[in-house]
Amino acid sequence: MKKNQKEIFDCVIIGGGVVGGAIFNKLVRLGKSCVLVDKASDVATGASKANSGLVHAGYDPAPGTLKAKLNVRGAKLFPKICRRLGVPLRHCGALVVGDDRQKVEALFQRGKQNGVNVEILDKSQLHAKVPNLAENLNVALWAKDAGIVSPYLFTICLVEEGIINGGKVLLDRDVLSVKKTGDIFEVDTQQESLFARKIVNSAGAGYNEIARIIGSEEKEIEFRRGQYFVFDKNSLPISCTIFPLPTVLGKGVLLTPTIDGNFLVGPTSEASDESTCVTGEGLREIQNKARLIMPDIDFKNAIREFAGVRAICGDDFVIERSKKVDGVVNLAGICSPGLSSAPAIAEMVANLLDFDGKECENLKKLQPYVMFKNMSSSQQKECLQRDASFGQIVCKCEKITKGDVLGVLNRPLAIKSVDAVKRRTNAGMGRCQGGFCFTKVVSAIAKERGLKFEEVQKENRGSFVAVGDIREESKW
Ligand SMILES: Cc1cc2nc3c(=O)[nH]c(=O)nc-3n(C[C@H](O)[C@H](O)[C@H](O)COP(=O)(O)OP(=O)(O)OC[C@H]3O[C@@H](n4cnc5c(N)ncnc54)[C@H](O)[C@@H]3O)c2cc1C
Structure with a gap:
């Protein structure tokens, strides 16, 4: 009504x-x-x-x-x-790497005009900062205040x-x-x-x-899709963001650590509709372009792909x-x-x-x-005394407990989807990509929200994760 x-x-x-x-x-x-x-x-x-x-x-x-x-x-x-x-928020800094000093200097001037703290690094400074870079990259812009x-x-x-x-x-x-x-x-x-x-x-x-x-x-x-690879933790030897020189299509395929300890390699910039699908062509383009920066980058360390769409x-x-x-x-x-x-x-x-x-x-x-794994030992002790569910691991890759999942379901913004829990806890973002925790998270949402298992959504309205029982619902 x-x-x-x-x-x-x-x-x-x-x-x-x-x-x-x-x-x-x-x-x-x-x-x-x-x-x-x-x-x-x-x-x-x-x-x-x-x-x-x-x-x-x-x-x-x-x-x-x-x-x-x-x-x-x-x-x-x-x-x-x-x-x-x-x-x-981590100010890890950003490098724009190239082999054309004039272009880097133009970017440097632009940075100065915008009031940004920038400097130019020569080849030895650049290669000392990042190992395994392509040999031809001999100059870079360094913006130390860039963050993730x-x-x-x-x-x-x-x-x-x-x-x-x-x-x-x-x-x-x-x-x-x-x-x-x-x-x-x-x-x-x-x-x-x-x-x-x-x-x-x-x-x-x-x-x-x-x-x-x-x-x-x-x-x-105009819509332009940007596809990415997500790399596993500890799988790239970089601690700052690395861009190629920009073109009219944007900032190019970059390599960056994420705040959660993974790495992103991408994005593409292709004319598209609003769809966020990834394509073989797009992923191959990322591989080719990333290798121009770091030739021996090992794409076997990629654990997921995704895409976002720019509205321009x-x-x-x-x-x-x-x-x-x-x-x-x-x-x-x-x-x-x-x-x-x-x-x-x-x-x-x-x-x-x-x-x-x-x-x-x-x-x-x-x-x-603050997830249980990041609490001080006294906070962990207090949580465990109050609620034994902090002792149950739901996501093995990211070490997220049932108590963490229940915690995010009881925050000021009421959520009810698996992906909403994922964005708040990282459950499902690890190497197994939800293989272990998915049903446990669905069960927690169902229980907390008074829903049936098959009424839980992955993301938005209608994106149900199951159609009904084929055997007894998973108990955890
Ligand atoms: C591949 C890629 C890489 C990028 N990298 C960076 C970066 O590193 N740093 C940076 O600064 N920026 C980056 N950007 C840009 C940045 O992501 C966007 O500028 C920003 O997210 C835009 O936010 P927004 O709130 O305008 O749009 P959105 O995040 O798209 O939000 C729009 C909201 O409107 C809602 N909505 C749509 N239609 C309706 C409707 N009819 N009724 C009600 N709600 C509706 C949607 O559900 C959505 O929640 C990147 C963008 C892309 C795509």
Whole structure:
């Protein structure tokens, strides 16, 4: 039954990727009443879950663009926000390697213009930093302030901090219609009507669908898929991100450690639709390009492949007040470096909404995500005394306990899918890719949420993991 809500929110944000999540967090911190709406069953299920996880230093975007300005400002804001949320961030640094000194010098100048800390390394300095590089690579740009972060944990924590401070999140919602009466928007979903003074369209790849529903500006959006290999822990001799020299198609196939100790090799940049499938052709392209940087890279250490899709709108981010519908802010083409820029995008959007000002005092602090394996021995002892499920290993590869899984099911953002648990605990991200833990995680979700085993989803609505019993449900 549809239940009309009388509350008038300051803002409805449509799209809960890192951009919508950062805006939600910022507006709540400014004391605004906000509701974040997403069609998916979790936040960060679009481009924000499938990228390189780099907090770019900001040497790459053309000076004067929004990308340059917001990347540099965002990268500055990241450390403080990550500390506040308890999200790990490591400034591992980034190298752009090549054999063309002029191109590296041009990038160096661009970095300087953008106000980024960059230096040029010669061949001996470069090869001393990274073993096993291709012999012809004789010059590099070094940006020591580049970092790595979990893009989904960052988004989840931004959103959860917003929730504990009064923000509301509605998942699994389709926006069916938007009407404006006077100064108030009515946003109808299949479950409720939401009333608000402002709307933010941060729906990423779904930007035009939402723009059409609102009646605001549609944009020409091009999709480019980026495929990756994920490498096992300890399988590459690198401790920083390594890029080739950029081309018009982007930053190229890179090698990077992840914040969880794995490595990513990719992405491709191919014209595509919104599909996140990987292809033999794309994976071969990654192998060939990665070998130009590190010829003896062993792809037998790859444990998974995935792809993310960039939504591109011209050469720069589009972040603007709608000229057609007063009270709407549009965000289109937030491709790379959108993750790095997200905190600065949130500041800019608050300003466009006329919501700037001082953040509230006495905001509640978010409990960080800490898995049992990372607790101190006294915390582990306390957990085990309180709840014996911390003594049961669910994911052998990542050493995740049943207590960890139950813990993430009881956080401020209610989740119910296997992949949502995976993004929060890493259960299923190890070498066996869920072979051991999958059914155990499904059983935990079913029990905690009062669902049948076959009602549990892998990710979004309808992605059921089973069709019914063929023998008694796994007991653990
Ligand atoms: C391959 C690749 C590599 C990248 N690497 C980096 C990097 O290393 N560093 C960096 O800074 N940036 C990187 N980026 C860019 C970065 O990932 C994006 O800029 C960022 O994730 C965009 O966030 P978003 O919130 O705008 O979009 P998304 O994360 O796509 O979020 C949009 C949200 O809107 C929701 N939505 C869509 N349609 C609707 C609808 N009709 N109703 C309700 N909700 C809807 C979706 O479910 C989704 O949750 C990369 C991108 C890709 C694809």
